Amino acid sequence: MTEQVSVSSCDVLVVGGGLAGCMAALRARIAGASVVLLEKSAVERSGSAASGLDHARGVYPVEGAGSLDDFAEAFLRQSEGMGNRKLLRLIGEEMPERMYFLESLGLRIRDDRGQLFVQSGVGTKQAFILSFQGEDLKKRLNIALRGRGVEIRNRTIPTRLLMSGASVVGATLLHTRSAEFSAIMAKAVVLASGGAVRLYPTITGRPFDTGACPYNTGDAYVLGLQAGAQMVNFEFTSVTPTLKSYSVPGYGGAIAVGARLVNASGQRFMERYDAQMLERAPRHIVTQAIYQEQVEGHGPCYLDFRHLPAEALEHYRDGLRNERALILRYFAKRGLDPARDLVEIELGEMFTHNGGVTGLLTDETAATNVPGLFAAGDCVGGIGYCAGSNALVFGWRAGGSAAKHAAGVDYVYWPVGDLADERDKVLGPLGRERGIKGLELEAAVRKTMGEYVGVRREDAGLRAGLQGLENLHNIVGDLRAETPLELLETIEAKAALVVGEMVGRAALERVESRWLHHRVDFPQKLDPEWRKFVMVTGRDSRIVLGTSELPT
Amino acid sequence: MAVTIDNEKCSSCGICVENCPGDVFTFDQAMQKVSVARIIRCWYCGTCEVDCSQGAIAVELELPPMAVV
Numbered sequence: 001m002t003e004q005v006s007v008s009s010c011d012v013l014v015v016g017g018g019l020a021g022c023m024a025a026l027r028a029r030i031a032g033a034s035v036v037l038l039e040k041s042a043v044e045r046s047g048s049a050a051s052g053l054d055h056a057r058g059v060y061p062v063e064g065a066g067s068l069d070d071f072a073e074a075f076l077r078q079s080e081g082m083g084n085r086k087l088l089r090l091i092g093e094e095m096p097e098r099m100y101f102l103e104s105l106g107l108r109i110r111d112d113r114g115q116l117f118v119q120s121g122v123g124t125k126q127a128f129i130l131s132f133q134g135e136d137l138k139k140r141l142n143i144a145l146r147g148r149g150v151e152i153r154n155r156t157i158p159t160r161l162l163m164s165g166a167s168v169v170g171a172t173l174l175h176t177r178s179a180e181f182s183a184i185m186a187k188a189v190v191l192a193s194g195g196a197v198r199l200y201p202t203i204t205g206r207p208f209d210t211g212a213c214p215y216n217t218g219d220a221y222v223l224g225l226q227a228g229a230q231m232v233n234f235e236f237t238s239v240t241p242t243l244k245s246y247s248v249p250g251y252g253g254a255i256a257v258g259a260r261l262v263n264a265s266g267q268r269f270m271e272r273y274d275a276q277m278l279e280r281a282p283r284h285i286v287t288q289a290i291y292q293e294q295v296e297g298h299g300p301c302y303l304d305f306r307h308l309p310a311e312a313l314e315h316y317r318d319g320l321r322n323e324r325a326l327i328l329r330y331f332a333k334r335g336l337d338p339a340r341d342l343v344e345i346e347l348g349e350m351f352t353h354n355g356g357v358t359g360l361l362t363d364e365t366a367a368t369n370v371p372g373l374f375a376a377g378d379c380v381g382g383i384g385y386c387a388g389s390n391a392l393v394f395g396w397r398a399g400g401s402a403a404k405h406a407a408g409v410d411y412v413y414w415p416v417g418d419l420a421d422e423r424d425k426v427l428g429p430l431g432r433e434r435g436i437k438g439l440e441l442e443a444a445v446r447k448t449m450g451e452y453v454g455v456r457r458e459d460a461g462l463r464a465g466l467q468g469l470e471n472l473h474n475i476v477g478d479l480r481a482e483t484p485l486e487l488l489e490t491i492e493a494k495a496a497l498v499v500g501e502m503v504g505r506a507a508l509e510r511v512e513s514r515w516l517h518h519r520v521d522f523p524q525k526l527d528p529e530w531r532k533f534v535m536v537t538g539r540d541s542r543i544v545l546g547t548s549e550l551p552t
Numbered sequence: 553m554a555v556t557i558d559n560e561k562c563s564s565c566g567i568c569v570e571n572c573p574g575d576v577f578t579f580d581q582a583m584q585k586v587s588v589a590r591i592i593r594c595w596y597c598g599t600c601e602v603d604c605s606q607g608a609i610a611v612e613l614e615l616p617p618m619a620v621v
Contacts, residue, residue, distance in 0.1 A: 041571075041572070041573035041574070041575065042570055042571045042572075042573070044570075044571050045571040045572070045573050045597070045599045045603070046573050047573075050573055050597050050599055051597055051598065051599055051602075135602075154570075155575070176575065177575070204616050206592070207592065208574065208592060208593055208594060208595050209596075210595070213573070213595065214574075214593075214595050215573050215574065215595075244618070245615050245616050245618055246613075246615065325598070326596065326598055326611075326613060329613045330613055330615070333613055333615060334615070439592070485575060485590060485593075
């Protein structure tokens with residue numbers, strides 16, 4: 001094809017229109033930068049907060065709140081130390097201002113008396129969790145973005161970051177409905193496209209039946225790899241108990257109201273795994289316990305609400321009604337009444353850990369190690385688990401930093417020649433007569449991950465899995481797509497392959513068991529030797545492994 | 553699991569097509585109606601049901617065949 005690829009430009013390019021991306025785009029725009037926001041779906045209903053946000057962790061000016069240090073300690077502990085105390089402290093500190101900003105956009109965060117409703121949550125007795133009605137948060141952000149003149153490009157994804165030397169200078173783009181290929185030059189880029197959710201098999205076998213947003217397919221990790229970004233914590237994949245045959249968050253809510261776990265014999269089996277904390281033991285301990293019960297033949301496992309007083313059950317139902325109404329339909333469909341019946345659970349699908357655990361390393365300005373490249377939200381790693389708040393605080397910081405960086409850039413190099421090759425490569429699968437569809441390749445990747453890089457890992461198995469992924473890499477050239485959406489699915493499948501390799505390699509590297517990473521051949525935690533990050537970097541498009549000291 | 557559109561109620565405003573995070577819907581120019589084109593990409597987030605101005609969309613939880621214990 002000899003047609004010219006159309007090229008536009010802006011000061012700040014934001015990849016991803018979720019919470020982090022919207023905050024980054026707004027902040028950069030307020031600073032006076034011209035901003036283009038790319039979103040795979042549509043900003044109004046995209047990302048993990050598609051249906052809104054109803055709670056936000058932070059240190060708010062209320063009675064019962066802990067200190068900033070308490071906040072950082074609580075969330076660092078929940079992440080088994082694999083995080084950054086300083087950055088967690090920053091999150092706690094800046095969250096009130098971020099919430100007041102959202103309040104100014106019309107979000108209701110106070111009761112009729114003007115009070116904030118802040119409670120304690122799992123893992124800490126201090127009140128760090130602000131609750132509010134935020135079903136329309138993404139809509140309000142969308143209105144704010146448009147009102148301030150951010151150029152939103154929905155149904156548009158970057159396919160590659162453009163580099164000038166070691167610096168990022170823009171991206172090539174694909175419109176997922178028209179398959180139109182173009183490019184954009186930018187003085188700064190913010191990656192905010194979430195984690196990798198479609199990486200492991202689902203419990204139903206249907207590829208999009210995931211608890212977390214399935215449209216987050218690790219694109220920031222792939223782009224980061226190409227750009228030479230440093231990334232961490234890929235071995236700490238997350239998995240959580242869920243309702244039988246229905247992958248959905250909300251398990252924590254059940255435990256919070258006092259539900260117990262029992263096995264098929266009615267035994268409260270957590271007594272054997274963590275006699276002190278029982279069901280309130282750290283999530284990974286509960287997960288391994290459920291897995292062990294099933295493997296030993298004591299399953300299935302159940303949530304038991306029957307001993308709870310009526311108010312607790314009502315509180316649980318109210319919480320579901322507000323946050324996850326579909327769960328109530330599940331109970332109705334199954335003819336289950338938690339007051340009377342045991343509720344069967346199973347382990348949900350695995351995914352890269354969100355909330356600031358797995359992904360690109362950033363400093364307090366949200367800068368990565370790549371000049372001109374910033375990152376925020378679930379694609380960021382090394383901070384520690386603080387979902388939602390991490391996106392709001394560091395999304396805001398990323399926008400400010402990106403705008404500042406852009407102001408210091410005189411000109412941006414306009415690419416010549418390479419774009420047509422990139423276009424032909426990206427559009428290649430379209431119209432190919434024979435070959436494998438994206439979802440088929442993705443299914444093979446996810447099956448491999450489930451079999452070899454799952455809840456229990458071991459050297460030979462990990463190597464076999466990585467060999468399997470390498471074999472799948474060899475058929476990437478056979479991918480075909482009949483429609484632009486199927487073309488998107490070929491890109492998503494290729495992303496799963498790359499991120500799968502990152503997870504497998506990181507799991508192979510960490511020869512100990514810690515937190516969410518369990519090595520059968522190295523079942524003990526090896527401090528202080530392994531009290532560090534396993535780092536993944538891209539060099540000439542190859543994955544390079546290393547380690548990095550934990551921040552002090 | 554199923555997403556259904558009541559064509560009697562649908563006003564073809566296209567909000568579902570515009571907003572669906574999975575790009576599940578498509579606007580059929582010939583019929584001048586919205587239809588579910590790619591259900592496999594559906595996450596069952598339910599926002600289409602919430603956002604439909606006419607209440608024309610129903611998101612139904614269809615569980616895989618399973619015994620009720």
